[in-house]
Amino acid sequence: GQSLEQPSEVTAVEGAIVQINCTYQTSGFYGLSWYQQHDGGAPTFLSYNALDGLEETGRFSSFLSRSDSYGYLLLQELQMKDSASYFCVEGRNQGGKLIFGQGTELSVKP
Amino acid sequence: NAGVTQTPKFRILKIGQSMTLQCAQDMNHNYMYWYRQDPGMGLKLIYYSVGAGITDKGEVPNGYNVSRSTTEDFPLRLELAAPSQTSVYFCASKNTEAFFGQGTRLTVV
Numbered sequence: 001g002q003s004l005e006q007p008s009e010v011t012a013v014e015g016a017i018v019q020i021n022c023t024y025q026t027s028g029f030y031g032l033s034w035y036q037q038h039d040g041g042a043p044t045f046l047s048y049n050a051l052d053g054l055e056e057t058g059r060f061s062s063f064l065s066r067s068d069s070y071g072y073l074l075l076q077e078l079q080m081k082d083s084a085s086y087f088c089v090e091g092r093n094q095g096g097k098l099i100f101g102q103g104t105e106l107s108v109k110p
Numbered sequence: 111n112a113g114v115t116q117t118p119k120f121r122i123l124k125i126g127q128s129m130t131l132q133c134a135q136d137m138n139h140n141y142m143y144w145y146r147q148d149p150g151m152g153l154k155l156i157y158y159s160v161g162a163g164i165t166d167k168g169e170v171p172n173g174y175n176v177s178r179s180t181t182e183d184f185p186l187r188l189e190l191a192a193p194s195q196t197s198v199y200f201c202a203s204k205n206t207e208a209f210f211g212q213g214t215r216l217t218v219v
Contacts, residue, residue, distance in 0.1 A: 033207070040198065043153070045207035086163075087152060096141055096160045099169065099206060100153040 003045030004101035005045065006088050012078055013108045020073045020104045030091040032064050032071045037085045037103070046086075075106075083108045112136055116201050123191040123218045131186040131214050133201030140183040141204040144168075144176065146197040147213075153200060159184055166205035191218045 003025035012018040024032065031050040031072040035043040047055050049064035049071060061074040075082055092099060117132045135142065140161045145153035145168075155168030159178040173195060175187040184203075188195060196218045201211045 021200070035208075040213075041149070042200065042210040042212050043202075043208075046206065076132070097158060097166070097168070098143060098202075098204070099155060100145070102152040 004088055004090055004099065006086075006101045008102065009105045009107070011109065013109050014078055016078050017074065017076050018078060018106065020075075020086050020088075020106070022073075022101060023073050024069050024071070024088070024090045026069050026095075028092035029066070029069075030093070030095040032062070032091060033089040033098070033100050034060075034073045035087045035100075036090055039084075043087065046076065049086050051079065078108045080105060080108050080110070114201055114203055114209050114211040116199075116214050118214060119212065120215045121217070123216065125191060125193065125218060127191050128187070128189050129191070131188070131199055131201070131216075133184045133186065133211060134182050135184075135203040135209070136182065137203060137205065137209065138172065138181060139203035139205050139209075140181065142178065143202040143204070143208065143210075144174070144184070145187045145200045146195075147200060148197050156186065156199075185206065185207075188216075193218050 006022045033048045034046040037043040046063035054063050059076045064071040087103045088101045090099045120204045142157040143158045144156045147153045157176040197207045199214045202208045
């Protein structure tokens with residue numbers, strides 16, 4: 001079964017803030033990453049958390065709580081170009097094995 | 111630097127044919143990966159490698175084989191293609207973050 005859970009769709013308006021949640025399994029967990037994919041193109045890296053807490057990169061932030069097996073991606077000041085699929089990715093086996101979640105399709109409306 | 115290069119970009123195979131998807135990276139990354147992505151779905155890990163000479167199964171390895179004789183190259187072999195293998199295939203390499211190729215769109219008819 002799917003060990004990573006994230007919402008399938010999220011809709012928000014331009015300028016707003018949106019949070020995409022992700023829960024993961026704990027066996028062999030090494031870290032949680034987030035990737036963005038536009039229209040079936042190559043996924044691109046957004047953020048990575050190995051330790052608990054918040055990582056901030058411009059308009060994007062990512063959070064991890066190991067005790068809750070939970071993380072989220074926070075997107076601020078949404079722009080139309082942020083409409084894409086967002087994947088949480090679990091690192092296992094000391095980070096060598098990368099398992100993708102099913103993805104969250106974000107639609108940003110004017 | 112070219113990053114991760116996948117060839118071919120598109121391919122149509124007949125049932126039962128075989129082919130090799132090529133993947134090369136020029137970033138000297140130890141970790142390399144093959145994923146498949148079906149429409150509207152996430153990426154499923156087929157095989158991965160943590161260094162030359164070392165490969166391991168991912169989530170969906172059946173029907174595929176890989177080899178890693180050099181750090182740069184990580185080809186994916188499909189033997190006896192089946193319609194269920196129609197998908198988009200992505201190769202990636204990683205140091206701290208993963209870099210993906212542009213994908214190979216494979217149709218098996």
